[in-house]
Amino acid sequence: MLIRIKMIANYRDALPPHHKHGVIELEVPEGTTVYEAISRFDIPLNDESVIVLNGLTVDMTTPLTEGDMVTAFSAIAGG
Amino acid sequence: MYGWHLRILRVNLTTHQVTKEDVDPKIARDYLGGRGLAIHYLYKEVDPTVDPLSPGNKLIFATGPLTATPAPTGNRYMVVTKSPLTGALAHSNSGGEFPTWMKRTGFDLYIFEGRSPEPVYLFVNEDQVEVRSAAHVWGKDTHETTDILKAETSEEARVACIGPAGENLALMAAIMNDKHRAAARSGVGAVMGSKNLKAVVAMGNKNPALHDAEAMRSISVETSKNVGADVKKGSNMRIYGTSYVPQVTNTLGILPTRNFLQGTFEHVHNVDGDALKNQYLIRHTPCYRCPLSCGRLTEVPDGPYKGKGEGPEYETISSLGTGCGVSNLAALVKANYLCNEYGMDTITTGMTIAAAMEMYEKGYIPEEVIGMPLKFGDHDAMIEMIKKMAYNEGFGKDLAQGSYRLCEKYGHPEIAVTTRKQEFPGYDPRGSQGMGLLYATSNKGASHMEGDVAYEEVFGVPVKENPLTTEGKPELVKHFEDSFALMDSSGVCVFVGIRYMFNKDRMILPQTLANMMNLSTGAEYSPEEALKAAERVYNLERMFLLKAGSTEDTLPHRMLHEPLPDGPAKGKVVELDKMLPEFYKVRGWDEKGWPTKEKLEELGLPLN
Numbered sequence: 001m002l003i004r005i006k007m008i009a010n011y012r013d014a015l016p017p018h019h020k021h022g023v024i025e026l027e028v029p030e031g032t033t034v035y036e037a038i039s040r041f042d043i044p045l046n047d048e049s050v051i052v053l054n055g056l057t058v059d060m061t062t063p064l065t066e067g068d069m070v071t072a073f074s075a076i077a078g079g
Numbered sequence: 080m081y082g083w084h085l086r087i088l089r090v091n092l093t094t095h096q097v098t099k100e101d102v103d104p105k106i107a108r109d110y111l112g113g114r115g116l117a118i119h120y121l122y123k124e125v126d127p128t129v130d131p132l133s134p135g136n137k138l139i140f141a142t143g144p145l146t147a148t149p150a151p152t153g154n155r156y157m158v159v160t161k162s163p164l165t166g167a168l169a170h171s172n173s174g175g176e177f178p179t180w181m182k183r184t185g186f187d188l189y190i191f192e193g194r195s196p197e198p199v200y201l202f203v204n205e206d207q208v209e210v211r212s213a214a215h216v217w218g219k220d221t222h223e224t225t226d227i228l229k230a231e232t233s234e235e236a237r238v239a240c241i242g243p244a245g246e247n248l249a250l251m252a253a254i255m256n257d258k259h260r261a262a263a264r265s266g267v268g269a270v271m272g273s274k275n276l277k278a279v280v281a282m283g284n285k286n287p288a289l290h291d292a293e294a295m296r297s298i299s300v301e302t303s304k305n306v307g308a309d310v311k312k313g314s315n316m317r318i319y320g321t322s323y324v325p326q327v328t329n330t331l332g333i334l335p336t337r338n339f340l341q342g343t344f345e346h347v348h349n350v351d352g353d354a355l356k357n358q359y360l361i362r363h364t365p366c367y368r369c370p371l372s373c374g375r376l377t378e379v380p381d382g383p384y385k386g387k388g389e390g391p392e393y394e395t396i397s398s399l400g401t402g403c404g405v406s407n408l409a410a411l412v413k414a415n416y417l418c419n420e421y422g423m424d425t426i427t428t429g430m431t432i433a434a435a436m437e438m439y440e441k442g443y444i445p446e447e448v449i450g451m452p453l454k455f456g457d458h459d460a461m462i463e464m465i466k467k468m469a470y471n472e473g474f475g476k477d478l479a480q481g482s483y484r485l486c487e488k489y490g491h492p493e494i495a496v497t498t499r500k501q502e503f504p505g506y507d508p509r510g511s512q513g514m515g516l517l518y519a520t521s522n523k524g525a526s527h528m529e530g531d532v533a534y535e536e537v538f539g540v541p542v543k544e545n546p547l548t549t550e551g552k553p554e555l556v557k558h559f560e561d562s563f564a565l566m567d568s569s570g571v572c573v574f575v576g577i578r579y580m581f582n583k584d585r586m587i588l589p590q591t592l593a594n595m596m597n598l599s600t601g602a603e604y605s606p607e608e609a610l611k612a613a614e615r616v617y618n619l620e621r622m623f624l625l626k627a628g629s630t631e632d633t634l635p636h637r638m639l640h641e642p643l644p645d646g647p648a649k650g651k652v653v654e655l656d657k658m659l660p661e662f663y664k665v666r667g668w669d670e671k672g673w674p675t676k677e678k679l680e681e682l683g684l685p686l687n
Contacts, residue, residue, distance in 0.1 A: 009315045010313040052647075057543060073323075073326070073327055
């Protein structure tokens with residue numbers, strides 16, 4: 001199934017160069033979780049990162065469905 | 080005593096008489112300094128029901144015990160007064176260099192009272208204090224004023240001043256320092272203008288003596304190293320400043336768009352941090368002794384919006400940009416420069432124009448009143464409105480009163496997105512419930528800087544909190560409000576303070592910050608005691624605004640009754656009734672929101 005990965009600001013460096021405004025499409029097997037999808041990219045997967053599914057706070061073991069967007073950004077600084 | 084000078088400079092602008100007073104060390108300890116010490120004096124000396132623009136109001140510039148010390152970001156001051164925008168309390172924070180230079184004059188606070196018969200500025204070089212004519216700079220913008228006053232005093236001096244907006248008593252007038260830094264919110268610049276005080280020029284070499292200078296240096300170096308390690312890893316705050324935030328809030332569906340009619344902006348990539356970095360960024364610009372350096376020096380090199388200056392930061396992008404539906408980045412950058420030069424708060428300016436745009440599009444304000452069409456997204460009209468506001472021209476007179484009074488005048492107060500008549504900052508609380516409780520109860524009207532729980536709800540600092548739930552939010556809001564009161568009183572910046580001077584546990588304690596305050600002052604605060612002092616400050620501020628008649632903790636119609644139409648928080652309103660009664664309990668306030676006798680006694684505050 002096809003999902004989307006969005007990286008914000010400095011995390012865009014972890015995406016392949018063809019991304020559009022920090023978004024790429026990704027083919028993943030059915031049942032892939034948020035954690036499994038995002039761990040394909042070279043970003044810290046600890047409290048330095050915020051990861052949301054379709055903009056919502058979810059458990060990282062949540063399975064993805066077709067068209068979902070997983071977004072990651074750095075929690076190092078506030079706004 | 081160390082850290083504090085324990086001296087106040089009092090300037091009677093009516094008589095031009097200047098007096099120097101001592102501060103009781105116990106009062107300094109109990110109220111911390113900065114914002115805390117300022118509310119102590121404001122509460123003691125000003126009738127809360129006073130007309131904010133009358134000579135009876137006082138304007139207080141306040142540095143903290145960490146200002147002008149080696150503490151990283153110990154470069155802040157607060158401007159505290161009664162606000163003409165909210166009718167409640169104003170306490171606006173700024174950094175840059177002026178606050179450090181002010182502290183080095185040998186005074187912790189400047190208190191301005193009365194009203195000068197003619198325009199003046201204050202020059203302070205340690206004990207040389209002069210009230211001088213400002214006739215030659217009255218009418219000039221903040222950049223020209225700064226250049227002229229430095230040229231006629233000293234290049235070593237630093238300047239805080241108002242621009243045309245403050246002179247014309249626009250209710251969104253800011254006090255600008257070092258040209259680009261703003262004590263922006265709640266109309267503090269209008270209070271300065273009402274006193275005919277154009278500028279304050281400060282210089283000196285009186286660094287505060289420190290209780291333990293060696294240990295202070297050591298902890299400051301260590302804290303700076305921690306910030307530096309994150310900067311090396313690629314901190315967004317260094318690369319983008321706060322301009323990376325629109326992508327974050329857009330993802331969560333809480334980016335103010337078209338006067339909060341929406342929570343996502345379809346052209347966000349035109350006005351985000353990458354667009355700014357790729358097109359107009361020259362370099363980052365730090366405040367004094369800041370290892371983070373989130374300021375942005377930018378330039379639009381040519382075209383109709385040609386200019387050079389600082390910004391925009393996130394709050395400007397979400398107000399003058401997405402708030403107005405504006406996606407032309409060059410025009411947005413230019414609008415920011417104009418606000419800095421005229422001396423205006425970009426949040427209230429932007430969101431007032433946004434409200435006027437909605438009123439125009441709905442037919443509530445006709446084109447002939449405005450003098451031109453004013454549709455969402457019309458960046459040229461936005462820039463024209465800024466000029467009219469600053470100079471009180473035509474429809475600008477209505478705009479200069481802020482969005483609440485504007486919408487009320489034309490029969491639709493429900494369009495204004497304000498609390499206590501102050502415009503919302505860049506987090507739509509329908510998708511960030513804790514922020515909703517914060518805006519409703521804030522001592523200064525809607526403001527993220529009153530206790531920015533977006534750190535947890537949005538940015539995951541120190542831990543990620545679900546922004547759509549209400550559980551636990553009353554405790555979280557109280558804790559952040561007290562923590563911000565502590566930072567504002569100490570003299571450090573919240574950007575570095577909250578991340579590097581508090582423990583990273585769930586309910587964070589200000590271990591490093593309290594330590595720094597002790598090494599500066601010798602006051603021996605435990606972290607709990609420092610937070611308790613901040614709670615004292617918060618409650619005294621609360622008493623001031625309640626006595627001023629600002630007793631209603633609520634949110635505007637849109638936030639309570641109009642669900643977000645788009646984005647991840649679609650369908651949500653703020654569930655204030657689920658949080659407010661619990662918040663009052665957590666605060667030790669009665670069911671109407673007044674601090675109880677027991678709470679006032681516990682904090683050692685006056686009972687009447």
